[in-house]
Amino acid sequence: MFFIKIVHFLLLFPFLIIIKIISSIFLIRWHELTTSRIGHLALETDLYCCQKFHQMNSPNRMHLDIFFPQKKISNNFIYKLWKRKLIILPRFLIAPLCSMNRRLSKLLGTKDQHELIFDLGMWDSLNLIEKTPRYMHLNQKEKLKGEKICKIFNIPLDKKIVTLIIRDNNYLLREHPDKDFSYFDYRNYKYECFISAIKKLIELDYFVIKIGKYPEKEFPFYDKNFLDYSYNGYNNDFFDIYLLDKAFFTISSGAGLQEIAKLFRKHLVQLEITMAALATNSKKYLVLNKNIFNKLSDRKMTLKEIIKSGCHKYMEKELFDKNELTVKDNTEEEILDITYEMHLLANNISYYSKEDHILQERFKNIYPKDDFWQNYKMHGKIMANYSINYLRKNKFWLE
Numbered sequence: 001m002f003f004i005k006i007v008h009f010l011l012l013f014p015f016l017i018i019i020k021i022i023s024s025i026f027l028i029r030w031h032e033l034t035t036s037r038i039g040h041l042a043l044e045t046d047l048y049c050c051q052k053f054h055q056m057n058s059p060n061r062m063h064l065d066i067f068f069p070q071k072k073i074s075n076n077f078i079y080k081l082w083k084r085k086l087i088i089l090p091r092f093l094i095a096p097l098c099s100m101n102r103r104l105s106k107l108l109g110t111k112d113q114h115e116l117i118f119d120l121g122m123w124d125s126l127n128l129i130e131k132t133p134r135y136m137h138l139n140q141k142e143k144l145k146g147e148k149i150c151k152i153f154n155i156p157l158d159k160k161i162v163t164l165i166i167r168d169n170n171y172l173l174r175e176h177p178d179k180d181f182s183y184f185d186y187r188n189y190k191y192e193c194f195i196s197a198i199k200k201l202i203e204l205d206y207f208v209i210k211i212g213k214y215p216e217k218e219f220p221f222y223d224k225n226f227l228d229y230s231y232n233g234y235n236n237d238f239f240d241i242y243l244l245d246k247a248f249f250t251i252s253s254g255a256g257l258q259e260i261a262k263l264f265r266k267h268l269v270q271l272e273i274t275m276a277a278l279a280t281n282s283k284k285y286l287v288l289n290k291n292i293f294n295k296l297s298d299r300k301m302t303l304k305e306i307i308k309s310g311c312h313k314y315m316e317k318e319l320f321d322k323n324e325l326t327v328k329d330n331t332e333e334e335i336l337d338i339t340y341e342m343h344l345l346a347n348n349i350s351y352y353s354k355e356d357h358i359l360q361e362r363f364k365n366i367y368p369k370d371d372f373w374q375n376y377k378m379h380g381k382i383m384a385n386y387s388i389n390y391l392r393k394n395k396f397w398l399e
Contacts, residue, residue: 008213010048011091012093012096012097013100013334015097016097016100016101016104017145017387019114020114023113023114024061025061025062025170025265026061026062026063026064027059027061027063027064027113027114028063028064028066028114029059029063029064029066029113029114029115029116029235030065030066030067030068030094030097030098030114030115030116030288031048031065031066031067031068031115031116031117032067032068032069032070032095032098032201033045033067033068033069033070033082033088034070035069035070035072035073035074035079035128035130036070036071036072036073036074037074037256038048038074038075038078038256038257038259038260039122039156039232039255039256039258039259040122040256040259041074041075041078041079041082042078042256042259042260042262042263043122043124043262043263044083044118044121044122045086046129046136046259046262047087047118047120047124047128047129048054048118048131049076049086049135050124050129050131050132050289051120051128052129053132053135054128054131054132056126057117057119059113064087065087065116066087066088066089066094067082067086067087067088067089067094068088068089068090068091068093068094068095069088069091071091074256075237075240075241077237077238077240078241078260081136081138081241085135085136089175093166098114098115101114101115102115107373109368112183120371120376121374121376122163122280122376123373123376123377123378123379124380125281125376125377125379125380126380127281127282127380127381127383128187128281129262129265129281129282130281130282130283130383132285133265134193134264134265136263136264136309138241138242139274140247142238142242143242145238145242146238146243146245146246147187149239149242153227153229153232153234154224154386155207155209158208159205159207159225160205160206160248161207161208161209161243161246161247161248162206162207162208162213162247162248162249162250162251163208163209163210163243163244163249163250163251163261164194164198164208164209164210164211164226164250164251164252164266165210165211165212165250165251165252165253165255165257165258166189166191166194166210166212166215166253166255167187167188167189167252167254167255168188168189168216168254169214172217181291187192187253187254187272187273187274188253189235189253189271189329189330190329190365191217191219191220191350192220192332193329193330193331193332194251194335195220195332195379196332196333196335196345197251197332197335197336197339197340198221198223198226198337199223200336200340200343201339201343202223202225202226202381204343205380206225206248206343207226207227208225208226208227208245209226209227209229209247210226210227210228210230210231210242211229211240211243212230212231212240212255212257213228213230213235213240215228215230215231217231218231219231229243234304234316240257240260242351243273244260244261244264244266245264247261247266248266248267248346249261249266249267249268249269249342249346250266250267250268250269251268251269251271251342252268252269252270253271253272253373254270254271254272254273254274254277258270262279262282266282266284267284267285267342267345267346268282268284268285268286269285269286269287269288269339269342270285270286270288270337270384271287271288271289271290271330271335271338272287272288272289272290273289273290273327274289274312274313274314275289275306275307275312275313275387276312276313276368276371276378276379277315277378278381278384279384280367280379280383280384281379281380281381281384282383282384283383283384284345284346285383285385286338286341286342286384286385286386286387287384287385287387287388288330288334288335288386288387290327290328290329290330291327291328291329291330292306292311292320292325292326292327292328293325293326293327293328294324294325294326295324295325295326296324300327300394300397301325302344302396302397302398302399303363303366303367303397304366304399305396307366307368309323309325311323311325312368312371313371313373334387334389334390337387337389337390338387338389338390341387341388341389345385351388352388356388356391356392357399358370359391359392359395360385360386360388361387362398363391363398364382367379367382369381
């Protein structure tokens with residue numbers, strides 16, 4: 001290992017000096033992509049490309065941005081798609097260069113201008129996804145490959161597809177066995193809560209496909225217009241991405257794979273426990289979070305109470321327990337309601353009354369727009385709508 005570091009230093013240090021010398025007229029920047037987590041790989045990189053489209057986060061001279069992967073790649077196909085858009089070089093070349101540059105900058109006490117910072121992180125606080133047209137596409141060869149796999153699974157190509165992503169523990173346990181993610185348990189959803197929504201979609205002539213890797217168990221529902229692709233043992237990186245590209249809309253319970261739907265500018269239903277993590281940045285999204293109760297009174301908290309207590313930003317189960325709060329899953333009816341709402345929204349079917357618009361405005365006025373998470377502003381203009389049926393049935397929640 002020491003010998004390898006010496007070789008890296010001897011080979012790369014002269015290049016680093018040249019890069020620094022020419023930086024006043026031609027700046028080379030680099031960034032390590034978060035390839036180990038598919039949500040970060042999709043959304044953080046998408047936001048960088050959106051900024052580039054709008055000429056933001058860009059130096060005022062000629063420059064070149066270079067990227068390199070982490071040691072682990074969560075999805076090889078989405079990584080392949082990014083390689084078409086970005087200059088991505090091998091880790092063994094750029095990671096040592098990046099490390100040397102950090103040490104040299106620290107030693108000289110100079111600002112590091114070569115390390116490209118994704119200054120939005122995972123948060124589209126500038127509503128860039130809504131403002132930026134889709135730029136990531138599968139090519140014709142890949143689409144034909146996907147259609148062939150669809151025929152294998154008897155997925156009708158003439159029907160609208162809805163993809164379903166349900167978060168559970170097993171994916172993180174399999175992909176990151178050395179880490180303890182049990183504090184995320186409260187973000188999981190019971191499969192049974194989605195059955196009524198699936199039946200409704202089938203009744204509306206959709207074909208529903210549950211996607212993702214390593215589910216805890218088989219989905220407890222069978223129909224010729226439903227496929228539990230996540231459980232069938234065939235899973236590959238390509239077909240998950242293909243299905244999200246083909247989907248008319250996606251329903252997700254806050255799993256990282258949902259960020260591919262955003263990358264493809266698809267309609268999205270997002271179910272989430274942490275209210276501050278709701279995807280509020282696009283009119284194509286409908287959102288709903290789990291119900292939060294005060295343990296002592298067993299009373300559902302209002303939106304203002306949730307925000308005042310700070311629990312809208314809780315990311316760990318222990319914080320809810322410590323503050324005598326209980327998180328209760330959305331009911332099967334609540335998930336059915338928001339699914340049907342998305343059917344109407346995605347098909348441009350008007351379904352709002354004057355009172356509904358007032359309810360949404362009340363929600364958007366109360367929702368915290370100036371929150372920060374690890375120095376990143378979390379939200380910009382609130383463009384997504386909250387489940388209107390939930391607001392109709394729980395008007396006290398907005399008091």
